[in-house]
Amino acid sequence: MLIKLALRNLLQHRSKSLIVGVLMAFGVMLLVVGNSVMSSLNKKMQASFTEQYSGDLFIYTDPVAKAQLVFEQRLANMPEKARQRAAQNPPDKEDNTSIFSGYGSGESAALPQLGDHWQELQELDFIHSLSPQTFGRAKIENGEGAEAGSMFWGINPDNWQTLGFTQHLQWHEGGLWQTDKPSIALGKDIADRYSKSQGKQLLPGDEILLTVSSDVGMTIRPVTVSGIFSFKTTAAPQLNFLSLIDMTTSQGLLGLSVDTSEAGQLNEAEQALISASSESDLFGGNDALFGETEAGSDNAADLEAELMASMEANRKKTNNVMQQYHFVVIKLAAGTSVIEAEKKLKLWFAERELIWKTGDWQKAAGFMAEMTKNISMVLDGFMVLIGAVSIIIIMNTLVISVTERIVEIGTMRALGAQKRLVRKLILLETLVLAVAAGSVGILLAAISLAVLNFVGIDPPNAFFNMIFGGEALFPHLSIGAVGNALLMMVAAALIASLYPLAIALKVSPVKAMQG
Amino acid sequence: MSLIDFQHVHKNYPLGKTIVHALQGVSFQVQEGDFVTISGPSGSGKSTILNMVGCIDTPSAGEVIIQDTHTSTLSDRQITELRHRTLGFIFQNFNLIPVLSVYENIEFPLLLGDSRNDPFKQWPEQEKCDWINYLIAQVGLEDYAQRRPAELSGGQRQRVAIARALATKPSIVLADEPTANLDSVTGDQIIQLMREMNQTLGTTFVFSTHDPQVLEVADHVIKIRDGMIEDNYRLSERI
Numbered sequence: 001m002l003i004k005l006a007l008r009n010l011l012q013h014r015s016k017s018l019i020v021g022v023l024m025a026f027g028v029m030l031l032v033v034g035n036s037v038m039s040s041l042n043k044k045m046q047a048s049f050t051e052q053y054s055g056d057l058f059i060y061t062d063p064v065a066k067a068q069l070v071f072e073q074r075l076a077n078m079p080e081k082a083r084q085r086a087a088q089n090p091p092d093k094e095d096n097t098s099i100f101s102g103y104g105s106g107e108s109a110a111l112p113q114l115g116d117h118w119q120e121l122q123e124l125d126f127i128h129s130l131s132p133q134t135f136g137r138a139k140i141e142n143g144e145g146a147e148a149g150s151m152f153w154g155i156n157p158d159n160w161q162t163l164g165f166t167q168h169l170q171w172h173e174g175g176l177w178q179t180d181k182p183s184i185a186l187g188k189d190i191a192d193r194y195s196k197s198q199g200k201q202l203l204p205g206d207e208i209l210l211t212v213s214s215d216v217g218m219t220i221r222p223v224t225v226s227g228i229f230s231f232k233t234t235a236a237p238q239l240n241f242l243s244l245i246d247m248t249t250s251q252g253l254l255g256l257s258v259d260t261s262e263a264g265q266l267n268e269a270e271q272a273l274i275s276a277s278s279e280s281d282l283f284g285g286n287d288a289l290f291g292e293t294e295a296g297s298d299n300a301a302d303l304e305a306e307l308m309a310s311m312e313a314n315r316k317k318t319n320n321v322m323q324q325y326h327f328v329v330i331k332l333a334a335g336t337s338v339i340e341a342e343k344k345l346k347l348w349f350a351e352r353e354l355i356w357k358t359g360d361w362q363k364a365a366g367f368m369a370e371m372t373k374n375i376s377m378v379l380d381g382f383m384v385l386i387g388a389v390s391i392i393i394i395m396n397t398l399v400i401s402v403t404e405r406i407v408e409i410g411t412m413r414a415l416g417a418q419k420r421l422v423r424k425l426i427l428l429e430t431l432v433l434a435v436a437a438g439s440v441g442i443l444l445a446a447i448s449l450a451v452l453n454f455v456g457i458d459p460p461n462a463f464f465n466m467i468f469g470g471e472a473l474f475p476h477l478s479i480g481a482v483g484n485a486l487l488m489m490v491a492a493a494l495i496a497s498l499y500p501l502a503i504a505l506k507v508s509p510v511k512a513m514q515g
Numbered sequence: 516m517s518l519i520d521f522q523h524v525h526k527n528y529p530l531g532k533t534i535v536h537a538l539q540g541v542s543f544q545v546q547e548g549d550f551v552t553i554s555g556p557s558g559s560g561k562s563t564i565l566n567m568v569g570c571i572d573t574p575s576a577g578e579v580i581i582q583d584t585h586t587s588t589l590s591d592r593q594i595t596e597l598r599h600r601t602l603g604f605i606f607q608n609f610n611l612i613p614v615l616s617v618y619e620n621i622e623f624p625l626l627l628g629d630s631r632n633d634p635f636k637q638w639p640e641q642e643k644c645d646w647i648n649y650l651i652a653q654v655g656l657e658d659y660a661q662r663r664p665a666e667l668s669g670g671q672r673q674r675v676a677i678a679r680a681l682a683t684k685p686s687i688v689l690a691d692e693p694t695a696n697l698d699s700v701t702g703d704q705i706i707q708l709m710r711e712m713n714q715t716l717g718t719t720f721v722f723s724t725h726d727p728q729v730l731e732v733a734d735h736v737i738k739i740r741d742g743m744i745e746d747n748y749r750l751s752e753r754i
Contacts, residue, residue, distance in 0.1 A: 001619075001622075001623070001626045004619075005612070005614065005615070008614035008615070009614055011614075012613065012614045407608075407610060408610070408612060408613075411604075411606070411610040411612070412612075412627070413571075413595070414569065414571055414598065414604050415598070415599070415604060415623065415624045415627060415679075416595055416596070416598050416599020416600070416624060416627045416628065416683070417595070417599075417627045418592060418595050418596075418627075418629055419591070419595075420629060421627060421629060508571065509569075509571035509598070510566055510571050510572055512571070512604070512606060512610055513562060513565070513566055513569075513571065513606065513607075513691055
């Protein structure tokens with residue numbers, strides 16, 4: 001009877017029901033479309049990252065734990081008074097690591113004890129494949145004045161291939177190196193900048209010099225350009241500033257060899273080259289990383305042969321030793337959840353007392369993932385605002401509806417209806433309306449999303465082009481978004497009904513007599 | 516033992532900065548099966564007395580006892596339950612629920628109880644249906660059972676209200692000026708109908724009116740003026 005009464009009351013007060021219903025349906029539609037678009041965007045971004053370069057997870061040194069360890073070691077070597085003073089300034093607890101930054105350089109930034117546990121890590125059943133990598137920043141030059149800067153990942157092409165990353169590179173010239181020679185695949189933007197600087201097109205087979213300043217000093221290595229590429233995705237702008245270097249060369253440049261003293265020490269030829277240009281020439285100016293300087297070295301060409309010989313000697317020494325890396329990218333076995341894998345790895349690290357940590361694609365993405373989170377938050381804020389306005393309008397309409405039915409409610413109370421029954425009736429009416437309007441809203445959202453999925457949403461500007469990964473977005477209806485929207489709508493309806501309900505419950509049966 | 520016992524009942528209303536003394540020490544008793552009219556001019560306190568009997572208002576002082584129950588000691592929930600089981604209401608403006616049919620309006624009070632020992636919930640469905648149809652027949656609305664109140668005349672609506680008031684087989688039916696919104700012929704018919712139900716079912720009827728003609732059919736008359744009883748007599752005593 002109550003449901004019948006609720007339905008008939010809604011039909012009886014058609015115009016009010018319609019106003020509230022349309023508002024609710026519109027709210028639900030906005031929620032479902034907005035959240036579905038965000039969900040599709042998130043999935044697209046996730047796929048852009050995980051399939052193209054970040055993997056499902058990456059392992060890195062926990063910078064907080066490491067800083068704490070170093071801090072404690074430092075304290076242990078201090079006299080009592082100095083220790084007490086120093087203890088008042090504990091290390092920073094912030095972890096800003098991503099696969100684009102945050103490692104520092106040199107051996108101290110390497111993932112500790114990786115060599116001891118590498119085999120064991122590879123054999124974990126939930127891991128499909130692994131790629132140990134390094135990260136650094138290098139200056140590219142030819143010794144004749146042409147310069148550019150690049151971030152780089154040191155990679156092993158075979159590992160990269162097993163993670164499926166290589167197929168997502170678009171090659172403009174050449175390809176990944178297939179020899180043991182020191183090699184670099186340059187990002188297109190970097191290659192263009194360098195080509196402009198040297199006045200002629202950089203091509204595969206050309207040799208360039210890389211200079212890296214690390215904890216262990218400054219290291220210079222000549223490398224051969226194997227190719228010029230760009231990442232297919234535009235989801236991370238950092239990728240435009242990234243090159244790929246063969247692992248051994250990158251480790252040598254970063255001082256990550258086991259015999260680090262050798263890598264960090266410059267021979268006479270390297271010292272001579274460095275003395276030819278000051279540090280401010282190399283990294284000074286407004287654009288330290290990517291700027292061009294006019295300074296050059298007259299004798300660089302003469303030194304190149306010597307450098308090559310020095311490098312080759314280092315390579316032979318370190319080739320068969322488990323080198324050090326900054327991070328390990330992981331592709332999980334099919335069907336493994338990232339959360340579950342992170343839990344297992346956390347336990348695995350703890351059992352082995354490793355100060356390792358895992359990050360997912362969002363952690364790997366750094367500020368890009370933060371940006372999508374922020375967009376989601378802005379969208380959520382917008383939805384909350386719409387929700388608040390809707391609640392106020394729905395509440396006002398319900399108040400009017402209850403006020404018009406004071407005599408009816410009073411009559412029910414006089415005839416013997418407990419307050420509980422009146423509460424049930426009002427809530428039922430609100431919920432029936434919310435569910436009906438919500439269903440219409442979902443239907444409208446499904447139609448809108450089907451249309452959007454058919455035509456696609458083209459990125460309207462450079463910002464969205466980046467967010468969309470350089471392609472049109474084809475959003476799908478998200479079941480989660482539908483559930484969330486319905487829950488939010490029911491919650492909003494219930495909140496909106498609180499005040500009208502309070503009015504209804506205060507109605508005295510005397511009102512029935514007063515007519 | 517009286518069915519309704521009013522003992523020195525006072526009712527004061529605040530009206531701005533002044534206090535209105537709506538009832539000033541009213542005392543009377545109503546016996547089971549009585550057909551009682553409470554008469555008096557507008558503002559004399561008739562409706563206030565009905566509200567007290569109907570347990571929808573409380574006295575400022577004095578006692579209202581319904582079927583040996585001191586109503587002032589009851590909680591809101593108990594009072595509501597008492598109203599549901601013991602009292603039926605007929606309103607001046609009919610107060611039918613507009614979205615329900617005649618049948619559903621009459622059935623409505625039977626569905627209001629929410630306690631486990633609610634007697635109406637234990638009624639077999641067929642018996643309930645027969646009872647409602649009986650009431651519809653008694654008020655002469657067999658052909659209108661599925662109509663909505665908006666499709667009925669004033670007299671028909673009040674007939675529905677009478678049937679609804681009797682649905683729970685209450686001991687007392689209260690009617691607040693039930694003929695006030697009806698023409699004199701229809702009003703007479705409604706009074707006659709109430710009288711018939713009173714005699715057929717033995718239900719006590721208490722109704723307020725300022726129509727002198729109605730007094731002739733009552734067997735207990737309580738006249739009120741300025742919140743005090745002016746006259747209180749049983750017709751049989753007068754005869």
